Amino acid sequence: MDRPSTPQETASPTGERGADTILVTGANRGIGAAIARRLAQDGFDLVLHSRRDGDDIAQVAADARAAGAQVRLLQFDVTQRARVKTLLEADIAAHGCYYGVVCNAGIAVDKPFPALEDEDWDSVLKTNLDGFYNVLRPLVMPMIQRRRPGRIVTLSSLSGVIGNRGQVNYSAAKAGIIGATKALAVELAKRRITVNCVAPGWIETSMTEALSREEIRKLVPMQRPGEPHEVAATVSFLCSRDAGYITRQVIAINGGMC
Numbered sequence: 001m002d003r004p005s006t007p008q009e010t011a012s013p014t015g016e017r018g019a020d021t022i023l024v025t026g027a028n029r030g031i032g033a034a035i036a037r038r039l040a041q042d043g044f045d046l047v048l049h050s051r052r053d054g055d056d057i058a059q060v061a062a063d064a065r066a067a068g069a070q071v072r073l074l075q076f077d078v079t080q081r082a083r084v085k086t087l088l089e090a091d092i093a094a095h096g097c098y099y100g101v102v103c104n105a106g107i108a109v110d111k112p113f114p115a116l117e118d119e120d121w122d123s124v125l126k127t128n129l130d131g132f133y134n135v136l137r138p139l140v141m142p143m144i145q146r147r148r149p150g151r152i153v154t155l156s157s158l159s160g161v162i163g164n165r166g167q168v169n170y171s172a173a174k175a176g177i178i179g180a181t182k183a184l185a186v187e188l189a190k191r192r193i194t195v196n197c198v199a200p201g202w203i204e205t206s207m208t209e210a211l212s213r214e215e216i217r218k219l220v221p222m223q224r225p226g227e228p229h230e231v232a233a234t235v236s237f238l239c240s241r242d243a244g245y246i247t248r249q250v251i252a253i254n255g256g257m258c
C-alpha cells in the first residue's frame with residue numbers, strides 16, 4: 001500500500017525533543033551504553049537507567065547531552081518489582097510516559113547444567129525474564145493511554161534462539177523474552193506500539209570477555225565478535241518512525257552464526 005503515513009508517524013525525532021523519550025535499562029555500560037549514545041545521536045531524549053549511580057552512567061549521560069538529548073537518570077535493580085513499579089510510576093507521573101523502552105539489562109551465569117546452582121538459575125531468570133515484566137508492566141498501559149505510536153525493543157540472544165551449551169538458564173530466559181515480546185507485539189499492534197527483539201550473537205562487552213579469539217574465529221562466519229555500536233544501530237532503527245510497520249520480529253545480529 002502506498003498510503004502516506006500520518007505526519008505524527010513520519011516526524012523526525014529531532015524535530016520533537018521531549019516527545020520522543022526512550023527509557024534504556026542497563027545504560028551504564030556495554031550494549032546499553034552504546035544504545036543510549038546512538039539514540040541520543042539520532043535525536044531521542046533519554047531516561048537512562050542503571051542499577052546504581054556512578055561515573056559510568058554519568059559519562060553516558062554527559063555524552064548523550066553533548067549530542068543534544070535531554071536526559072534523566074533512574075536507578076533501580078530490575079529484579080526488585082515493587083521498587084521498579086514505584087520509581088517508574090513516579091517518573092512518568094512527573095514527566096509523562098515514554099515513547100519507547102529498550103529492555104537491555106541482563107546477566108549470564110554460564111555453567112554446564114549439572115553444575116548449575118539454584119541461585120544461578122534464579123538470578124538469570126529473575127534479571128532477564130522477570131526484568132522484562134517488572135519494567136514493562138507499569139509502562140504499557142500509560143504507553144497505550146498516550147494514544148501515539150510507541151516502541152519497545154527487548155534484548156534476547158542467539159542463545160535464546162538456538163540454545164547454547166553451558167547456558168541452559170540463559171537460553172531459557174532469552175527464549176522466554178522472545179515469546180513474551182511476540183505476544184506483547186500482538187496485543188499492542190493496533191495501538192501503533194511496535195514490540196521487537198534483537199538477538200545478538202557474540203558482542204564484545206564484559207559479558208563475553210572470557211571468550212577466546214580463537215573460539216570466535218572458529219564459530220563466527222565473520223570471524224570477529226560484534227561491537228556494541230552494531231547492536232545499537234539496529235535498536236535505534238527499530239525505535240525510529242521509519243520502523244513503524246515492523247513488529248513481532250526477532251532481528252539477529254550475529255556475524256552469520258545460526
Ligand code: NDP
Nearest residue numbers: 026030031051077078104105106155157200202203205207
Ligand atoms: P554487560 O554485562 O556489559 O551489561 C549488563 C547491564 O545490565 C549492566 O548495565 C548491568 O548493570 C545491567 N544489569 C544487570 N543486572 C541488573 C539488575 N539486576 N538490575 C539492573 N541492572 C542490571 O552486558 P552486555 O552489554 O553485553 O549485555 C546487554 C544485554 O545484551 C543483556 O541483556 C545481554 O543478555 C544481551 N546480550 C549480550 C550479548 C553479548 O555478547 N554481549 C549477546 C546477546 C545478548 P551493572 O553495571 O550494575 O552490573
